[in-house]
Amino acid sequence: MLNFTKQQFKEVKESGEIFYRSLCDVYCPYLKEKVSFGLHGLEHLKFKKRKKARLEQDQYMRFKLLHLVPEILKLSHTLQGILETKKFERIRVHSRTDTVLKPVKYYEFIAIIKRNRVRVIIKQIENGRKFFWSIIPFWGMNRETMSRMLHEGIPEED
Numbered sequence: 682m683l684n685f686t687k688q689q690f691k692e693v694k695e696s697g698e699i700f701y702r703s704l705c706d707v708y709c710p711y712l713k714e715k716v717s718f719g720l721h722g723l724e725h726l727k728f729k730k731r732k733k734a735r736l737e738q739d740q741y742m743r744f745k746l747l748h749l750v751p752e753i754l755k756l757s758h759t760l761q762g763i764l765e766t767k768k769f770e771r772i773r774v775h776s777r778t779d780t781v782l783k784p785v786k787y788y789e790f791i792a793i794i795k796r797n798r799v800r801v802i803i804k805q806i807e808n809g810r811k812f813f814w815s816i817i818p819f820w821g822m823n824r825e826t827m828s829r830m831l832h833e834g835i836p837e838e839d
Contacts, residue, residue, distance in 0.1 A: 697744030722813040753792045762789035
């Protein structure tokens with residue numbers, strides 16, 4: 682279990698948000714295009730679902746490892762997983778927000794970098810731009826179920 686103070690959490694979160702906002706598009710060799718860093722990715726680092734905040738421990742680890750994302754994307758020449766599904770997405774239509782069922786793709790890159798094993802998830806809605814969705818720290822396996830710990834395997838929430 683991670684131990685950190687409220688002050689440490691606040692500092693890591695604030696510096697992570699500043700770093701995230703400073704990011705420009707990053708070229709990914711596997712995708713052969715740039716990945717953008719928009720507000721959806723930043724919001725996803727803080728919330729599991731709309732209006733459901735992540736645990737502080739979860740946010741702390743994600744913001745602490747966020748600086749690895751551009752490097753991982755720049756070095757990624759192989760894809761570890763892809764999920765194609767349909768999700769209800771909030772979109773702007775004629776100055777109002779609607780929820781519409783859209784095809785969504787999640788691209789998964791796993792890397793061990795600077796002694797940290799992480800998964801980086803890139804999301805694409807329909808045929809739109811690919812954007813950063815999440816970074817998931819990998820803390821090990823549950824020995825009883827042999828499943829990954831920390832995340833639930835649902836890219837929309839992980």
